[in-house]
Amino acid sequence: MEDVLTELPPPSRFLEEDLNIFIPSSPSLPPFLVLSDPYTNETLRPSLLIFAISPPSLHIFHYAASKTLVGTLILPEIPMSGNTIIPSLDNKSANIYALNDTEKLVLLVSFQFHVPAERCHAVSKLLLGEKIVPEKVLILDSVQIQKFRGKLSRDDTVAYKLQTSLERKLCNESLEGSSLLTDVNYYPSGSVVDALAAALLARCQIKNIRGTLCVSWPEFGKPVMHLIRSLLMKDVLPHFDFSSASYDNDGGVLKSSWLKDPLLDTELYT
Template sequence: MDDVITDIPPPSRLLLEDLNNFTPPPPHLPSPFLVLSSAESKKTLRPSLLIIAMSSPSLHFLHHLSSKTLIGTLVLPEIPFAGNSIEPSLRDKSCNIYTINDADKMIMFVLVQYSVTSERAHAVARVLIGEKIIPQRVLILDSVQSRNFRGKLSPDETIAFKLETSLERENVGDVSLVKGFDYYPSGSVVDGLAAALLSRCQLMKIKGTLCVSWPDLGAPVMSLVKSLLARDVLTGIDYTVDKNYENEYLRLSRRKDRIDSDLYT
């Protein structure tokens, strides 16, 4: 009689690599691409500064700059246009590109109003930096993700940190773009589109800075981001801001707080 404990078991009928035969391959997604106005589509854009906004306070502040010019959008094919308004709105799932011209210096900013998966982050970063758009300097504005932060984050505490490319950190013959911010703590990480954009700057040898703030909503963090942009980034640039943006942002913050509190009642 066979010993079922000590005998060598029979070989499996399925090899490990054969298991993939039962899983259909993921569908191929078209590459993201830019749609620019006719005046901009025929030339390479070389802004002195490219600002890429993803956090709520930075999106609200830059969306309400009344002196901006819409020049195009980045299309991510898997993001539907259904439900978007004719005029740009913060409720849209869009990635619009704007310029502010000041004498011979052009500043561009991109408002990323949809979520970009990790698998698509590097493809989006390549389109925004180094192909059609070659900036001298890049500023990325994102929020701290609690899952990536080494330490406790209180919703009542407003904090911000920065990460820089080696060229920005060396700061040869130029002043730092963002002053007064501590560097992101060791052991904490940044992922997704923000990390892909900063990596793209490092690869292209472009001066790049990533600023992350916490929390994503609330008057204190809006004041912090507004101060950063007005004091360090847009200094000397002639621009105006719609006065309603702070009220709209506070209404969003209160609505989000109410939704979050309802989850625990």
């Protein structure tokens, strides 16, 4: 009779390299920043740091002329082949700009590619609290209808906000300049925000930075562009020149998003 405790186990049906296909490979190189002079060897301390993630915010800031390119975020796994030298909405890039028509230093990070979930923490850590230490942070993203608890129709144009504890405390104390988006309602309880926007807001909370996340609906269209632009002009950058950010410029943000999401024509999310 065979001794089951000492007998060698039968060989696996899979080779070791075959088993590795079930384990997602971790990126070998970390993300990094490339900054131009005179920002290379200094810690940036902007009064406001804006993250543009949603298509409307990308479109508005792309066509705003009063900005200067000061750096870029590099994700090694994101191919840069096909990118143009002149900044374009079609480029896969995450450029960092200084906004010119402001009294204090205001930085903008324009994310024109999707950051994988496993990289969001590393990206947020790189951009908040190490090389860049902002006083306030504004994150502009879109509502994902699958993660929204409530009713949204194709005719709605809305924006909601989430804040860090420090920002909400200052807002409740009614201090002057304490809130970036005073007239925007809070994101409904039970709704979810994930990916890069959530990682950035969580990083603000950890570092005790005044952070606000603004999510808007719908993802595309002139009405939502008008809404975001009006919020920026009223509560965020009242003296910044948005005149060149025309709604008629073609950047993909004006297209209809309904055709690519057939679930919106059902009763599942309404």
